[in-house]
Amino acid sequence: MNRAAGIRLLDTTLRDGEQAVGVVFTPREKAQIATFLAEIGVPAVEAGFPALGLEEKACIRAVVDAALTVDGGSRDGRPLEINGFARARREDVADAAECGVDGVVISISTSDAHVERKFRARREWVLRQVEEAAAEAKAHRLSFTISAEDASRTDLAFLVDYYRLARGLGACMVRYCDSLGVEDPYTCYRRIKYLRKAIASSDAEGASGDSLPIEMHMHNDFGMATANVMAGIRAGAGSVAASIGGLGERTGNSPIEEVVMALKHLYGIDLGVNTARFREVAEYVAQASQRAIPIWKAIIGTNVFAHESGIHADGILKNPASYEAFSPEEVGLQRQIIIGKHSGSKVLMHKFRAEFGIDLEPEAAGELLERVRAAAVELKRPLFGKELRLLYNELGQGGE
Ligand SMILES: [Zn+2]
DSSP, X not given: OOXXXXXXXXXXXXXXXXXXXXXXXXXXXXXXXXXXXXXXXXXXXXXXXXXXXXXXXXXXXXXXXXXXXXXXXXXXXXXOEEEXXXXXXXXXXXXXXXXXXXXXXXXXXXXXXXXXXXXXXXXXXXXXXXXXXXXXXXXXXXXXXXEEETGGGSOHHHHHHHHHHHHHHTOSXXXXXXXXXXXXXXXXXXXXXXXXXXXXXXXXXXXXXGGSOXXXXXXXXXXXXXXXXXXXXXXXXXXXEEBGGGOSSXXXXXXXXXXXXXXXXXXXXXXXXXXXXXXXXXXXXXXXXXXXXXTTOTTTOGGXXXXXXXXXXHHHHHOGGGTOSSOGGGGTOOOEEOOSTTOOHHHHHHHIIXXXXXXXXXXXHHHHHHHHHHHHHHHXXXXXXXXXXXXXXXXXXXXX
């Protein structure tokens, strides 16, 4: 792909992330997370849902205040763009304006399943709601994104009408939500491509579709959130909403670290984020949300660069690129050579030489390996350095 520029990244850890069941951030935590995001070069955030009440408003104000003091990070001093989330109601938009945000995301469901069964209303009513809310945003001089909740299950013809209305109202962006996480990348690609064309052709002045970007907001119920984002980008989407570690409703959103790294390494699109701090930021969010980072989590998990099996570990020692798609330093992790049931003698010899200064003879390494494997099976885990030394001493060759 050759679209190096023009893709915006918006983090929604503070809004959709906090909607994950049981997750609560304090104003200080929200401000700290926003500061981290600004420092690593994420240009925009959704800071929260102001209509929730006074506490949430205090949180969003804390983010607004914190972002003002960020000294640029890797983003050349540009301030963090802070958005509030609002239902398509005048009062929600007014609540957002009160918090001093830069913009507001105006959201309403567009699928018949939601419009008819959730709202007990008709499509026409949805359009009128959006007009009202947009008028309120304009009255407060807020930039606004018009979001289609449940867009992936929405009739395409109506979605075109909806996005064309948004364009007419002066929206800076439209959002495409896979709220139930039920889209697959092929369908996603086709629909975004169609919508891009349809929005562009609606412009009487003949401006390109780039003038109204589509933002991807994808959930992970079938494990396809990041894949769908990639499909959307390939089809011409101009923005991605994502969250740290994928924190969000139910199975979560597309994880920001996956989106940034996949765009960089698979599509050659560098969003200018300082990825070396991903692990650090994720650890803070894990602590604040009380949701541990799974050790196998793509991009930031502790074990992403841990190698045990003999063939892999030997390959890594010869050339890390044998089994690593990118280097651990790029995301703030470290490479680990683990000794356990699946290890081979070459790696064991390397480990002893590098970490203990002991040159194992091949025969001794083979014998030690037998004991290592037996111990790993018994303990159901790899062995620590101390345990390896102990087994070595038991061979009767230690004694130094
Ligand atoms: Zn969502």
